Amino acid sequence: MEGVRGKGTDVLVHRGGASVVTLTGSAGRAPYYRVEAGAADAIAPAPVLEAAGSRPARGPVPGEPGVPAYVTVRCGGMGWTLGLTEADGPRRFAESVEGHGYEVVHYTGRPGEARVECGEDGPVELWLLDKHFAPDRRIAAGPGRHEIQPGPVQVRGLGRWRITVGG
Template identity: 30%
Template structure:
């Protein structure tokens, strides 16, 4: 359970992280690969069974219980996904679920030991079966343009030595995508429909191309959108209702960005990317609420973002240094728009915090939020 400004709600989900011990080449009905998947599911289930944490033990917190719930949900999701288990897509779904669960347990262990939560990186760009990425590198696909991607340790070494990455199928060049009727990253041509994924990447503007992001099994959830470049990025979502889910301007002052956006939907989220003046690589990932930055007294940011206020109800200060207007919106238990808390132009304004919970900042430039007087986390 967690406390929002409107009461207590349950969180069910899975984190991401960890890695895999083995790598196999995929074949349509590779029984040895399926056997290894089943063994991994069994091993993770055993790790859950023997884990010493109990939700009712002294000192247990809501955050610890949420991480355990995410691990359990990931285990159940892996079992459901393995029921198909006869295609490469089925295999990757199982691996991602197990990876989610392993990282949830790692976060639980960190909370129990009083350590910072483990850093999260996406799965390897070239093949999710490689496991967790360890580094961002620059890579140029054949016939394409240079982009920053997250890769596993093995591919980091291969690329540094001038060798190619290990991938299940050759990565199509940008030119090849055009020949097949698709769109290059950053083009405005309509691309062939792609299966929804829990992580989507591209370069520059997508124009009319709709990217398909698969909703995670847990709710609520956010999209973490990151770009290593300095373009002014806007996202437009299809079929969303409510003012907090249609159009987002993520950065307005020309710096690399990482922003969070509420994910409202059932299975698939369709969105378009518009990046003015740049063809920089970007990544959009479905993520649990722990990816939202928390604060008690003060937080700074740029462009639109989601923040988690952990202070008490009371007066607050909003300072804005960007163009146009800025709005601070309170979100409900589903991360949908609930009420506008503050709105202003450049300068400083005061407002009232309704209480702890998640808030949406909508702006095109630099901002800061603070509570007037020190608050304490209970």
């Protein structure tokens, strides 16, 4: 699915296993978009990312190699570009990472306490992902200090955020 372009709403099939999807809205007006993903037998697809504007957003596509996962892009009448990277593609961090909007990062440090900060654009949630990139459990629902474990973490928020472990 690398470099797939579309407009409006579309459903795509991915058979490559756990991946990170990156979606970029078209330039110009600030479109709102949402991406959902799930296996063929899922009752309902899970939200992977939400964003507004042309800034890229990243989210996990859960799956196992050879098993189809359906990716639904909802973007009104606006254009978009979608790309996938392997599960080892997220930025890695041991002490601190910052970003904007939805993203998948990989914590490489020891289990401990993380300080989560977010900007004025609203709160941010952190979800620990399992080895198939499916959400395992929510570890933070807003700013403050929260326990973190090594592994892939999905950040869900619309504004700026920072995660600092230790200090």
